[in-house]
Amino acid sequence: MPDRTDAGRPMLRLRELTKRYRGQDRPAVDRLSLDVAAGELMVFVGPSGCGKTTTLKMINRLVEPTSGSIELDGEDVTHVDPNRLRRRIGYVIQQTGLLPHLTVGANVALVPRLLGWPSARVRARVDEMLELVGLDPAEHRDRYPRELSGGQQQRVGVARALAGDPPVLLMDEPFGATDPLTRERLQNELLRVQAEVRKTIVLVTHDIDEAIKLGDRIAVFGERSRLAQVGTPDEVLGRPADPYVKRFVGAGASLKRLHLVRLDAVPARPFPTARVTDDPALVRDLVVRSRSGSVLLLDAAERPVAWVAADDLTPLPADLAGVGLPATATLTAEATLHDALDVMLGTDGAGVILVDGDGRFRGVVGLDEVMAHVARLHAESRRHDVAAAAALGSAEGAA
Amino acid sequence: MSGGGRGRWAGLAARPLVVALLLGGLWLWLRGQELDSIERRTINADYLLRATREHLWLTVVATLAVAALALPLGVLLTRPALRRVAPGVLTVLGVGQAVPAYGVMVLLTLRFGVGFRVAAVALVAYSLLPVLRNVVTGIGQVDPALVEAGRGMGMSRAAVLWRIELPLAVPVVLTGLRTAMVIGAGVATLATFVGAGGLGDIIINGIKLGRTPVLVTGSVLCACVALALDWAGAVAERALSPRGVS
Ligand SMILES: Nc1ncnc2c1ncn2[C@@H]1O[C@H](COP(=O)(O)OP(=O)(O)OP(=O)(O)O)[C@@H](O)[C@H]1O
Numbered sequence: 347m348p349d350r351t352d353a354g355r356p357m358l359r360l361r362e363l364t365k366r367y368r369g370q371d372r373p374a375v376d377r378l379s380l381d382v383a384a385g386e387l388m389v390f391v392g393p394s395g396c397g398k399t400t401t402l403k404m405i406n407r408l409v410e411p412t413s414g415s416i417e418l419d420g421e422d423v424t425h426v427d428p429n430r431l432r433r434r435i436g437y438v439i440q441q442t443g444l445l446p447h448l449t450v451g452a453n454v455a456l457v458p459r460l461l462g463w464p465s466a467r468v469r470a471r472v473d474e475m476l477e478l479v480g481l482d483p484a485e486h487r488d489r490y491p492r493e494l495s496g497g498q499q500q501r502v503g504v505a506r507a508l509a510g511d512p513p514v515l516l517m518d519e520p521f522g523a524t525d526p527l528t529r530e531r532l533q534n535e536l537l538r539v540q541a542e543v544r545k546t547i548v549l550v551t552h553d554i555d556e557a558i559k560l561g562d563r564i565a566v567f568g569e570r571s572r573l574a575q576v577g578t579p580d581e582v583l584g585r586p587a588d589p590y591v592k593r594f595v596g597a598g599a600s601l602k603r604l605h606l607v608r609l610d611a612v613p614a615r616p617f618p619t620a621r622v623t624d625d626p627a628l629v630r631d632l633v634v635r636s637r638s639g640s641v642l643l644l645d646a647a648e649r650p651v652a653w654v655a656a657d658d659l660t661p662l663p664a665d666l667a668g669v670g671l672p673a674t675a676t677l678t679a680e681a682t683l684h685d686a687l688d689v690m691l692g693t694d695g696a697g698v699i700l701v702d703g704d705g706r707f708r709g710v711v712g713l714d715e716v717m718a719h720v721a722r723l724h725a726e727s728r729r730h731d732v733a734a735a736a737a738l739g740s741a742e743g744a745a
Numbered sequence: 746m747s748g749g750g751r752g753r754w755a756g757l758a759a760r761p762l763v764v765a766l767l768l769g770g771l772w773l774w775l776r777g778q779e780l781d782s783i784e785r786r787t788i789n790a791d792y793l794l795r796a797t798r799e800h801l802w803l804t805v806v807a808t809l810a811v812a813a814l815a816l817p818l819g820v821l822l823t824r825p826a827l828r829r830v831a832p833g834v835l836t837v838l839g840v841g842q843a844v845p846a847y848g849v850m851v852l853l854t855l856r857f858g859v860g861f862r863v864a865a866v867a868l869v870a871y872s873l874l875p876v877l878r879n880v881v882t883g884i885g886q887v888d889p890a891l892v893e894a895g896r897g898m899g900m901s902r903a904a905v906l907w908r909i910e911l912p913l914a915v916p917v918v919l920t921g922l923r924t925a926m927v928i929g930a931g932v933a934t935l936a937t938f939v940g941a942g943g944l945g946d947i948i949i950n951g952i953k954l955g956r957t958p959v960l961v962t963g964s965v966l967c968a969c970v971a972l973a974l975d976w977a978g979a980v981a982e983r984a985l986s987p988r989g990v991s
């Protein structure tokens with residue numbers, strides 16, 4: 347996995363952060379220490395009431411910490427003026443918090459105006475931000491929030507949080523109130539935007555799947571903000587730190603790990619191919635000789651057309667147009683093994699056809715390739731466990 | 746919002762029409778009456794205009810004073826520090842509210858004599874509480890998530906008040922003020938008892954002298970003043986309510 351962060355220097359550094367709400371004997375957040383690297387998307391995940399929101403709000407001091415410290419980009423901000431601090435930290439909440447009496451444009455312009463930007467720059471920034479989140483500025487700038495769909499409102503929320511160009515973005519269950527389809531689209535959108543702007547993001551969710559999909563790292567919270575595990579999605583899925591994390595990650599961790607592997611990480615199998623314009627008799631020879639008993643037909647632009655088997659060629663047709671099983675199950679290398687498995691289980695044929703951006707045939711990924719990769723992941727985890735146990739053993743030996 | 750513009754102002758034309766019809770009807774009816782000298786002394790343009798003007802002036806001044814008092818008070822009562830005592834304060838004021846406006850006027854007269862100021866103070870005392878209630882409710886119904894969003898973006902408490910809480914409370918506050926003003930237009934007839942004039946003079950004259958045309962004229966004018974003020978209030982509500990909020 348490539349290092350996507352400025353190595354070393356944390357953008358956010360939480361130390362011994364504690365919050366004790368008035369009238370409660372037990373702290374909601376108890377001595378939490380955590381670093382978030384610059385450019386990293388850190389996801390807080392955990393059951394309801396474990397203190398995720400409280401922790402998030404302590405970062406922008408909507409909740410004042412009882413004790414502990416917060417550093418932003420090397421500066422201790424535990425006691426600086428909160429209003430000034432918050433203009434440097436974008437904030438996105440579940441209900442979007444768009445001001446209903448202001449237009450979309452005015453909502454996005456709020457923080458730049460608070461920062462005292464000249465109005466020409468504010469206007470340009472509003473349009474830039476709306477474009478960034480995929481909303482046509484001319485069409486949406488002058489609308490009121492209630493004239494937008496929930497998903498669009500959520501995008502405006504993100505645009506507004508980014509408008510002041512803050513280094514840090516806090517998002518509290520930003521997609522919690524949207525339907526599954528919109529939610530997935532917004533998640534993809536966020537990943538695309540993040541690839542462009544590379545902010546330090548802390549995102550709260552109680553959906554482990556969302557955490558796995560979005561997070562560079564995941565912080566799994568237990569009761570009272572106990573950090574059960576902090577690690578990459580693959581680490582959390584593959585090597586849960588304790589039974590609690592294992593239970594929280596839930597059944598199907600192996601399946602979920604397939605979300606994290608892109609198709610280009612597994613070797614695609616070469617596959618016998620022929621042109622639709624080829625002589626059917628020659629193609630039949632090819633089919634007979636092939637290991638899987640089928641051949642993939644390509645068109646003139648090398649795009650997959652159909653799977654043909656021996657049955658399709660007896661009696662021998664005059665030409666190959668319209669022959670065989672349509673080859674619809676194509677994916678590009680950006681798709682995940684999970685997508686591939688999903689497609690495989692839903693269609694006939696020898697596997698998923700890997701194509702490039704122009705739809706040209708690149709290879710086939712079958713169940714065998716997926717299983718081989720899963721086996722490799724398991725072996726890796728085991729090796730790691732053995733190494734960890736050995737390290738623990740030697741540490742104990744030294745003590 | 747040119748499309749919504751028509752809907753925004755629709756229905757506002759009806760009230761001026763009703764007022765015009767009422768006045769026209771009154772005029773026609775009076776023309777058909779044989780007015781004696783006593784009646785003519787009251788029912789003439791100068792006198793009627795003066796009384797109407799006094800009546801309007803008293804109502805409007807009292808309403809503005811109520812707004813000037815209720816807004817800051819309501820804002821105070823909805824600040825985090827005082828939010829918990831707000832219900833108590835409203836209850837205590839509610840006890841005062843139970844005293845009839847006439848009683849308030851008489852009490853004030855005993856202490857301060859008669860005149861416009863006493864009438865105005867009585868009217869203010871009468872409608873302060875309902876308006877204050879609306880201010881507190883109006884600010885209280887603003888979604889806390891919006892306040893938090895504002896704070897989270899780095900707006901100061903004052904900025905959140907001016908740019909989020911108050912604009913979003915405007916519809917509820919104005920509805921309260923408008924209702925208070927219309928009721929006040931009726932209560933202002935009592936001003937005649939503390940020598941503050943107004944349309945109450947005409948009505949009372951009509952009753953005392955047993956002259957029906959005088960009584961009817963006073964009553965119809967009073968109704969017209971109430972309707973006109975209600976209309977003005979509705980116009981203000983449409984004009985001042987934030988857009989984007991229905
Ligand atoms: N303003 C508050 N006053 C008192 N207690 C609070 C306050 N906010 C939160 N708590 C308590 O602190 C604990 C942590 O709450 P928090 O909102 O941080 O949890 P969370 O992890 O965000 O939960 P969820 O997933 O339900 O949003 C809870 O027990 C909650 O009841």
Ligand SMILES: [Mg+2]
Binds near residue numbers: 398399
């Ligand atoms: Mg929460």
